[in-house]
Amino acid sequence: MHANQTTLENLYLAFSQLDADGMAACYADSARFEDEAFSLRGKHEVAGMWRMLCSATLTGNRADWRLTWRDVQADAQTGQTHWEAYYRFSATKRLVHNIVDANFTFDDEGRILTHHDRFNFWRWSWKALGMPGLVLGWSPMFRKQVRKQARANLDRFLAKNTALEAA
Template identity: 55%
Template sequence: MNDNERTIETFYNAFARLEPDTMAQCYADEVAFDDEVFSLRGKREVMGMWRMLCAVTREKGADVWQLRHSGVQADGKSGRAHWDAHYRFSATGRIVDNSIDAQFEFAPDGRIVRHRDSFDFWRWSRQALGAPGWALGWTPMLRAKVRAKADGNLRRYMQSLAA
């Protein structure tokens, strides 16, 4: 296992234990993160998201939380992994099983500078939102609504940490 593969392993092992401080050590200050819901720039924003997700999971879903990762591969510049999360979506209380493919780019010091998670938004929305997700999860309208809500939640969470 090379150093960049170890970084990915460290990241997901820490996430499985809901340990954002350890996750943060894996990211460069100038990291960019994108997935179907978030588009974040800089370690402050990216770690704000992970800290929020870990905190909410500890508070409202630790009883069902599971994360498994596999397929970790990396070379000197990039890497990838697959991860599956089983959790309670806090907004609805519904159980979600999400299957995610991650891609990474690394700085010369081995920390992550780019992290892209990809998952089937319609599949996620059907589980997380129920009937509205089933009916509208494939539409740009619902995706935009979910993105706006998540962004607002993140901004409020980060403001609460600064207060």
């Protein structure tokens, strides 16, 4: 097994345990993350997103949380995996099963440099948001609004937690 495959196994093991610090340790300082909701630059933002998501699950909906992953492959430059998350979306309290394919690149130290998650946004929005997601989830305007809200939530989380760390 290539060391970068171990990095991915460590990432998803930490994620399954909602261990955001363990996840953060897998990323390079200049990491980039992309999915349907986020476009993040730097380990501070990427780790902050995982901390926000893990915190929301730990404080509100831990009993509903489950993560599975498979098909983990990696070499010196790239990697990929398939993962599925089962959780209760905090904003609506709706149960979600999200099916994700992820692609990665690595730095020379075996840390994740780029992470790109792909999933069916319409399916996710239907499960997470109910009727609005079912009716509007296909719309680029709706996707843009979801991204804007996700970014605002992350900015608030980072500001609050940076203030707490500084205190």
